[in-house]
Amino acid sequence: MADDHAHVQDFFSVRAAGWDSRFPDDGPAYAAAVDTLGLRPGDAVLDAGCGTGRALPHLRDAVGPGGKVLGADLTPAMLDAAVRAGRAASGDLLVADAARLPVRGGALDAVFAAGLISHLTHPGEGLRELARVVRPGGRLALFHPIGRAALAARHGRSISDADLRAEPHLGPLLAHAGWVLDSYTDEDDRFLVLAVRAH
Ligand SMILES: C[S@@+](CC[C@H](N)C(=O)[O-])C[C@H]1O[C@@H](n2cnc3c(N)ncnc32)[C@H](O)[C@@H]1O
Numbered sequence: 001m002a003d004d005h006a007h008v009q010d011f012f013s014v015r016a017a018g019w020d021s022r023f024p025d026d027g028p029a030y031a032a033a034v035d036t037l038g039l040r041p042g043d044a045v046l047d048a049g050c051g052t053g054r055a056l057p058h059l060r061d062a063v064g065p066g067g068k069v070l071g072a073d074l075t076p077a078m079l080d081a082a083v084r085a086g087r088a089a090s091g092d093l094l095v096a097d098a099a100r101l102p103v104r105g106g107a108l109d110a111v112f113a114a115g116l117i118s119h120l121t122h123p124g125e126g127l128r129e130l131a132r133v134v135r136p137g138g139r140l141a142l143f144h145p146i147g148r149a150a151l152a153a154r155h156g157r158s159i160s161d162a163d164l165r166a167e168p169h170l171g172p173l174l175a176h177a178g179w180v181l182d183s184y185t186d187e188d189d190r191f192l193v194l195a196v197r198a199h
Pocket residue numbers: 008009012048049050051052053054072073074075078096097098099113114115116119120121
């Protein structure tokens with residue numbers, strides 16, 4: 001596990017400083033994805049694998065000054081970039097593994113996770129941990145600002161149903177982890193899966 005974490009940290013550490021400038025036009029897509037969580041003022045929400053914190057201002061807007069916003073990431077360099085971008089003003093940042101969160105069970109109303117799930121060593125365990133920290137009836141958004149086919153094409157690959165994020169694979173994974181799949185969207189300009197924490 002430590003080696004897997006080192007691999008993730010190495011991969012993202014060298015990309016942290018330039019991360020936001022690679023994707024300068026994604027802001028509206030993140031705002032729209034956050035909207036789908038249906039957050040209310042005063043809610044508590046986690047951005048799991050928050051990276052440079054691109055979603056944090058949108059999450060703060062949604063929960064208001066009385067809400068709680070947490071951003072957790074395994075790679076300190078990504079969080080350093082979040083601080084430099086002023087995003088610590090939108091939420092509390094912590095270096096943490098999304099699969100072992102220092103958060104009380106049921107403490108959160110929702111989790112937003114952009115670009116995270118493909119990087120988890122054991123996705124089922126990660127999704128179960130996200131379910132642990134969310135109250136029954138709370139929500140999960142798995143988001144990416146580009147669909148699976150478009151992303152695969154960008155990397156010169158093709159997609160298959162064996163892919164972790166393919167609906168036949170992800171649906172059962174979510175169910176075993178304590179989530180009820182609510183909607184599955186995989187379009188060129190957005191991958192968005194919404195799930196509800198089972199009671
Ligand atoms: C593709 S980036 C996305 C960052 C950010 N959510 C965004 O949309 O810009 C994936 C992020 O997940 C983080 N990450 C990967 N595995 C993680 C884990 N097990 N726990 C927490 N963060 C993790 C990486 O460090 C990286 O910052």
